[in-house]
Amino acid sequence: MAGTAEPAVAAEPKGATREFTLRIRRYDPESGEAPYWVQHTIELEPHRSVLEGILQAKGRFDGSIGIRCSCRAAICGSCGVRINGQPGLACHTHLDHALSTSKDGVIEVEPMGNMPVIKDLIVDMDAVHWKKVHRITPWLINKQPIPEREYVVPRESMVDVTQSMACIQCGACVSDCLSMEVDPEFIGPAALAKAYRFVGDPRDAQQFERLKDLAEDPAGIYDCTHCFKCVEACPKGVAPMSQIMRLRRRAGDDHHIDDRNNGHRHEAAFVTLVEQGGLLHEAELLPRSYGGNSWFGKFAPPAGLELLDSLPVITRALLRRKVTPGAALRPHKIPKPDLKQVQRIYGEVHGREERVEFNLYISGKDEDNQEAPAS
Amino acid sequence: MPAHDVLIIGAGLAGQRAALAAADAGATVAIMSKVHPVRSHSVAAAGGINAAINPADDWRSHAYDTVKGSDFIGDQDAIEVMCREAPGEIMHLEHIGVTFHRDETGHLDLRAFGGASMKRTAYVADITGQAILHVLYEQLMKYHERVDRYEEWFTTSLIQDDDGSCVGCVARDIRSGAMETFVAKNVILASGGAGQCFKPTTNGLICTGDGMAPAYRLGAPLMDMEMVQYHPTCLVENGFLITEGARGEGAHLLNSKGERFMEKYAPNKLELASRDVVSRAEQTEINEGRGVGPNGEGIYLDITVVPRKRTLEALREIVNIGKDFAGVDITREPIMIRPGQHYVMGGVKTDVDGRTPIEGLYAAGEVACVSVHGGNRLGANSLLDTLIFGRRSGEHAAHRAKGMAMPKASDAHLERDAAWIESILARDRGGRRISEIKDELGTEMNRNVAVFREQEGLEHALGVVRRLKQEAASAYVDDRGTVFNQDVLGAIELGFMLDVAECIVTGAIERTESRGAQTRTDFPERNDAEWQKHINLTYSDAGPEISYSEVTITQWQPEERKY
Numbered sequence: 001m002a003g004t005a006e007p008a009v010a011a012e013p014k015g016a017t018r019e020f021t022l023r024i025r026r027y028d029p030e031s032g033e034a035p036y037w038v039q040h041t042i043e044l045e046p047h048r049s050v051l052e053g054i055l056q057a058k059g060r061f062d063g064s065i066g067i068r069c070s071c072r073a074a075i076c077g078s079c080g081v082r083i084n085g086q087p088g089l090a091c092h093t094h095l096d097h098a099l100s101t102s103k104d105g106v107i108e109v110e111p112m113g114n115m116p117v118i119k120d121l122i123v124d125m126d127a128v129h130w131k132k133v134h135r136i137t138p139w140l141i142n143k144q145p146i147p148e149r150e151y152v153v154p155r156e157s158m159v160d161v162t163q164s165m166a167c168i169q170c171g172a173c174v175s176d177c178l179s180m181e182v183d184p185e186f187i188g189p190a191a192l193a194k195a196y197r198f199v200g201d202p203r204d205a206q207q208f209e210r211l212k213d214l215a216e217d218p219a220g221i222y223d224c225t226h227c228f229k230c231v232e233a234c235p236k237g238v239a240p241m242s243q244i245m246r247l248r249r250r251a252g253d254d255h256h257i258d259d260r261n262n263g264h265r266h267e268a269a270f271v272t273l274v275e276q277g278g279l280l281h282e283a284e285l286l287p288r289s290y291g292g293n294s295w296f297g298k299f300a301p302p303a304g305l306e307l308l309d310s311l312p313v314i315t316r317a318l319l320r321r322k323v324t325p326g327a328a329l330r331p332h333k334i335p336k337p338d339l340k341q342v343q344r345i346y347g348e349v350h351g352r353e354e355r356v357e358f359n360l361y362i363s364g365k366d367e368d369n370q371e372a373p374a375s
Numbered sequence: 376m377p378a379h380d381v382l383i384i385g386a387g388l389a390g391q392r393a394a395l396a397a398a399d400a401g402a403t404v405a406i407m408s409k410v411h412p413v414r415s416h417s418v419a420a421a422g423g424i425n426a427a428i429n430p431a432d433d434w435r436s437h438a439y440d441t442v443k444g445s446d447f448i449g450d451q452d453a454i455e456v457m458c459r460e461a462p463g464e465i466m467h468l469e470h471i472g473v474t475f476h477r478d479e480t481g482h483l484d485l486r487a488f489g490g491a492s493m494k495r496t497a498y499v500a501d502i503t504g505q506a507i508l509h510v511l512y513e514q515l516m517k518y519h520e521r522v523d524r525y526e527e528w529f530t531t532s533l534i535q536d537d538d539g540s541c542v543g544c545v546a547r548d549i550r551s552g553a554m555e556t557f558v559a560k561n562v563i564l565a566s567g568g569a570g571q572c573f574k575p576t577t578n579g580l581i582c583t584g585d586g587m588a589p590a591y592r593l594g595a596p597l598m599d600m601e602m603v604q605y606h607p608t609c610l611v612e613n614g615f616l617i618t619e620g621a622r623g624e625g626a627h628l629l630n631s632k633g634e635r636f637m638e639k640y641a642p643n644k645l646e647l648a649s650r651d652v653v654s655r656a657e658q659t660e661i662n663e664g665r666g667v668g669p670n671g672e673g674i675y676l677d678i679t680v681v682p683r684k685r686t687l688e689a690l691r692e693i694v695n696i697g698k699d700f701a702g703v704d705i706t707r708e709p710i711m712i713r714p715g716q717h718y719v720m721g722g723v724k725t726d727v728d729g730r731t732p733i734e735g736l737y738a739a740g741e742v743a744c745v746s747v748h749g750g751n752r753l754g755a756n757s758l759l760d761t762l763i764f765g766r767r768s769g770e771h772a773a774h775r776a777k778g779m780a781m782p783k784a785s786d787a788h789l790e791r792d793a794a795w796i797e798s799i800l801a802r803d804r805g806g807r808r809i810s811e812i813k814d815e816l817g818t819e820m821n822r823n824v825a826v827f828r829e830q831e832g833l834e835h836a837l838g839v840v841r842r843l844k845q846e847a848a849s850a851y852v853d854d855r856g857t858v859f860n861q862d863v864l865g866a867i868e869l870g871f872m873l874d875v876a877e878c879i880v881t882g883a884i885e886r887t888e889s890r891g892a893q894t895r896t897d898f899p900e901r902n903d904a905e906w907q908k909h910i911n912l913t914y915s916d917a918g919p920e921i922s923y924s925e926v927t928i929t930q931w932q933p934e935e936r937k938y
Contacts, residue, residue: 059808142470
């Protein structure tokens with residue numbers, strides 16, 4: 001993850017500066033020219049940030065380099081960029097770390113993806129990011145009556161939503177969201193993480209309506225493909241994909257929302273198949289998703305229709321030998337002890353009274369919770 | 376030309392709160408900011424917000440602590456308003472969705488903070504400012520049909536009509552470079568502080584005195600400008616802020632001998648004395664050779680005494696800052712800090728409704744000086760200040776707008792500002808670079824207008840500022856374009872910063888005593904007989920003109936200040 005490398009800088013003698021070369025992608029919308037690259041060599045201590053490097057180049061060599069920035073401390077969320085192809089905050093990425101991930105000893109900085117570039121490193125967040133945030137009804141809809149003083153709510157619930165409150169709206173997760181690349185309509189990781197902030201908030205009156213809305217939207221919570229890109233990109237540990245998965249669990253498991261995208265049923269079929277066989281049985285997945293989560297699913301009319309619909313794809317896959325009929329129809333086998341292990345995990349998880357959700361502010365590491373307070 | 380009842384310049388906490396309050400009061404509202412609202416520097420406020428909401432607490436206790444913190448030049452009528460209205464404001468924030476930390480019973484939890492006689496700081500981990508700012512922005516999105524947002528618009532100047540009333544502003548759309556005149560019955564400045572006059576500073580790069588300077592140029596007095604807060608715990612490395620919440624949770628300050636030296640300076644409150652006291656103590660330790668680090672210019676902040684789980688839950692942001700920007704795991708080892716520029720107590724003089732002496736012009740938040748902070752602001756009172764006086768300004772301006780005709784403005788101001796920008800773009804490359812001038816300003820201010828000040832250093836600083844003003848007038852820009860020309864805006868900001876710096880230094884020279892954040896080594900005592908008053912600075916071509924105003928005292932007479 002950008003900038004969160006081990007504190008390797010501690011060993012460096014303080015004050016020792018060295019040269020770094022930055023390759024910055026420039027774009028001047030007024031010139032009518034295509035984007036181009038410019039290199040600047042700057043001199044800073046290795047633990048300084050890429051942003052400081054860019055600002056030095058801007059200050060010393062070329063004041064026309066465009067980048068949004070303010071706090072320099074990873075809290076205002078202005079300086080989202082791609083560094084050596086990885087999205088993150090320029091202020092939150094050390095120069096030495098950036099150098100270690102560069103292809104050719106030059107640190108490459110370019111604007112974030114999935115959003116139109118306005119100038120140089122500045123992208124149009126309104127056109128994509130903020131529009132999507134607006135889509136999720138991003139304000140609290142109060143449970144009535146509003147109390148005179150504060151709502152009395154469980155301590156844990158507030159800490160719980162604080163993880164998504166910790167999002168600084170930098171757009172790094174949006175930049176490299178693969179689903180959004182394929183489906184620009186996808187509400188996307190940042191806005192959905194924001195949605196959890198309301199769905200998880202006990203003061204909100206419309207949790208069911210919000211979940212129903214996000215589950216039924218073809219570009220909603222089931223449009224995420226679990227690629228983890230957003231989790232890697234997030235400089236604040238918000239883990240947007242985890243928030244999306246929590247929305248799914250709330251929608252499907254808690255509110256029993258069977259969405260028209262078949263998202264929840266697909267997920268249930270997936271889980272059942274792995275539980276039964278230890279590995280996914282792909283040929284069963286579709287019929288079970290559409291026809292009910294059992295072996296008889298394939299005889300249900302919607303599954304048949306979907307199968308018919310998928311015939312061309314299946315035929316092409318067979319012709320290109322992506323699958324063979326035998327392998328497709330037989331489930332994968334794994335050794336019995338391994339299957340037992342898998343099922344033990346299921347047993348463990350199902351056996352819990354409460355669902356355990358990872359939270360940045362609560363879990364820390366196991367040892368942290370056991371450690372006695374220092375005197 | 377856009378016309379509104381209330382035009383708000385700046386979209387941090389004060390600005391957004393003002394916008395929502397004005398809209399609730401039925402006004403047509405526009406809010407304008409040079410950055411997207413959630414980038415505003417309020418986002419960096421970490422520790423929390425003060426209010427006497429504990430049933431055992433009393434707003435008068437909060438008010439007294441604030442008066443004492445101000446070293447008795449805070450205006451007590453304003454302090455009373457702020458502290459009395461604080462609990463209601465916290466409840467409002469809670470109702471609109473701020474995720475305040477709860478105690479085991481599900482009620483708001485409170486943490487200890489500096490200069491406070493009991494726990495009265497509500498918080499969201501150590502991202503309180505961010506949490507409130509983002510929730511207010513949620514409300515602005517909810518109000519999208521009632522509040523016009525001009526995001527990434529830069530205000531170049533305020534407009535005055537023939538009677539001297541403020542009737543709008545001229546602004547540049549940063550994305551397109553287009554200039555526009557905005558007419559308004561009322562203008563509320565909420566553009567934040569001017570920390571970039573100092574280097575290093577905890578303030579963001581956007582804190583360049585964008586409201587103070589235009590108001591000053593319009594004739595509004597700036598008050599208490601000599602009062603500049605140095606926060607006791609900033610990273611030696613780069614000046615980044617370590618929240619006072621750390622000491623609130625129990626962290627210690629240690630010198631090179633491993634002593635908790637605050638025992639000497641504030642035997643009762645120790646690390647939780649007010650910020651001026653702690654910063655002075657640290658700087659004294661450093662100056663007397665008991666600092667830590669290779670150059671002896673730091674102090675250890677030891678957070679390891681706070682239970683690790685608590686640190687990870689309640690101080691997460693500074694765990695990250697320690698790890699990412701200093702290579703230190705604060706849960707395992709002490710971190711090196713020192714005092715650093717953090718806040719300007721002074722600003723555009725206002726009354727308790729945010730009104731400045733210029734008709735139609737209001738100010739709220741760090742840009743303003745009500746004065747609730749006087750000589751020294753208590754931690755977690757700044758968020759409160761922004762919200763209370765942001766709301767009051769918004770409400771008052773909305774009421775003032777009722778029954779008033781929309782003022783008329785010509786494009787003369789726009790043409791003047793457009794010509795001004797053209798002239799900056801046209802400068803030849805003979806002068807200095809803007810970044811150089813800015814660096815020199817910040818370094819000089821931090822050297823001579825810092826925790827300890829004396830005549831000679833201050834005179835030197837004033838000389839430097841005046842020379843830099845000359846140089847800034849010919850400093851050139853590289854960017855000649857219109858789309859996102861940050862270079863030309865940088866030139867304008869530099870001019871704002873130099874005006875503000877000149878006022879800060881002038882005030883510091885004028886006040887020949889030590890009070891609050893102003894410590895004059897050549898005048899080490901507080902001198903109530905002569906200096907129990909505010910210094911006001913008004914623009915003139917020759918430099919700031921000095922006048923004085925009375926400190927309002929309601930129930931607390933000045934007394935010796937001990938922590």
